[in-house]
Amino acid sequence: MKRFNLSQIDFQAFIKRLRGLVLDEGTVESVRVMIREVAAHGDDAVRMLTKQFDNVTMEDFSVADEEFVHAKKITSATTVKALSVAANNIEQFHRAQLPKPVEVQTMRGVVCRREWRPVRRVGLYVPGGSAPLISTVLMLGIPARIAGCEEIILCTPPAESGGIPAALLVAAEMAGIKRVYKIGGAQAIAAMAFGTKTVSCVDKIFGPGNRFVAAAKSIVSQPPYNVAIDMLAGPSELLIIADESANPRWVAADLLSQTEHGKDSPVVLVSTSSTFVDEVEKWISVQRSSLARSVMIEESIRNSIALVVEHLEDAVRVANEYAPEHLILAVNNPEKLISQIHNAGSVFVGHLTSVVFGDYASGTNHTLPTNGSAVATGGLTVESFMKPISFQSITEEGFQNLAAVTKTLAHAEGLDAHANAVSVREVTI
Helix, strand or coil: CEEEEHHHCCHHHHHHHHCCCCCCHHHHHHHHHHHHHHHHHCHHHHHHHHHHHHCCCCCCCECCHHHHHHHHHHCCHHHHHHHHHHHHHHHHHHHCCCCCCEEEEEECCEEEEEEEEECCEEEEECCCCCCCCHHHHHHHHHHHHHHCCCEEEEEECCCCCCCCCHHHHHHHHHHCCCEEEECCHHHHHHHHHHCCCCCCCCCEEECCCCHHHHHHHHHHCCCCCCCEECCCCCCCCEEEEECCCCCHHHHHHHHHHHHCCCCCCCEEEEECCHHHHHHHHHHHHHHHCCCCCHHHHHHHHHCCEEEECCCHHHHHHHHHHHCCCEEEEECCCCHHHHCCCCCCCEEEECCCCCHHHHHHCCCCCCCCCCCCHHHCCCCCCHHHHEEEEEEEEECHHHHHHHHHHHHHHHHHCCCHHHHHHHHHHHCCC
């Protein structure tokens, strides 16, 4: 890891250096071409792009009922049990988030309400490849079901065999997702945005992915397409604040866990002890050698950073400026720092609270803001799959109380037709 001392760096330049998501012009333009192909040619374009990028010839993208049945038969009981525990925890935490309606009488005879409605049709994207994100199926599907979305579809890339990992289908069934399509990449985002003969179009698209998926989501969310998306999720981020009470072996393991997402997923260690950083680096070297993705991890570690600070307050300042996707507080008395954390996607409090618990099974959602967007937004929630609608009702008494105020403001804005909508009613009251 590259090592710096906070007192010796340009702080803002340092933060900028950590940002990971870059949608370069070449990627955006190539994805734009793919999107136009799918918009114009539907399933035929999806088949062509699937052959081109996944090296799979597909006739029918839909996962058949018998594939779900077969998946349950071949998935180990241990995996099913683990998925069940994770699903239950996610269900509990997200069901508690269901928003309640609000009703306020703002003045006599004037009642304002806010009620929540589910987004009717949602599309979920789950990355595949060498590491199919089975847990993401639960993280997206369960809150969608709790929110009450009428149509939930899921797209995920096919393996070269043309199939979908069995455990992923088991997770989909647990989440209540019945329609799964073997489509990946930008073509999956386009298919859900526009609809094809096979895939229904949706009102909002959710889920992480590589830069091509991110570019596709960005494009379809803008005119002329205007399909809603959850967020643009960049490479995985982890920042750990650690003092001398932390276990360097554990901290090394947590850092390594996020680097295996890809070479563009550097991690950050901020510590009050240079000696502790030395120990962490020793453990990174020891543990990395035995990991399956050691080559990828090594490249990510080379781009990662260790920052030595004098005080924990400095570490918190770094964290708030960086606004990481994941933040671990591996310090003595971490509860004392919680009120000072303003910008983070998800915070892991204390030495035993590994980031991977949030990745899989603690109950919080792992679909989180990246690339600094945690300064203004949070991770996926049940509300992400819903929308608030305001209602108001005005009695005769309320009309009398609001009429003059409304007309005055309308005239002040020079909008006499607005004022007239009140005046025509005054005649009959």
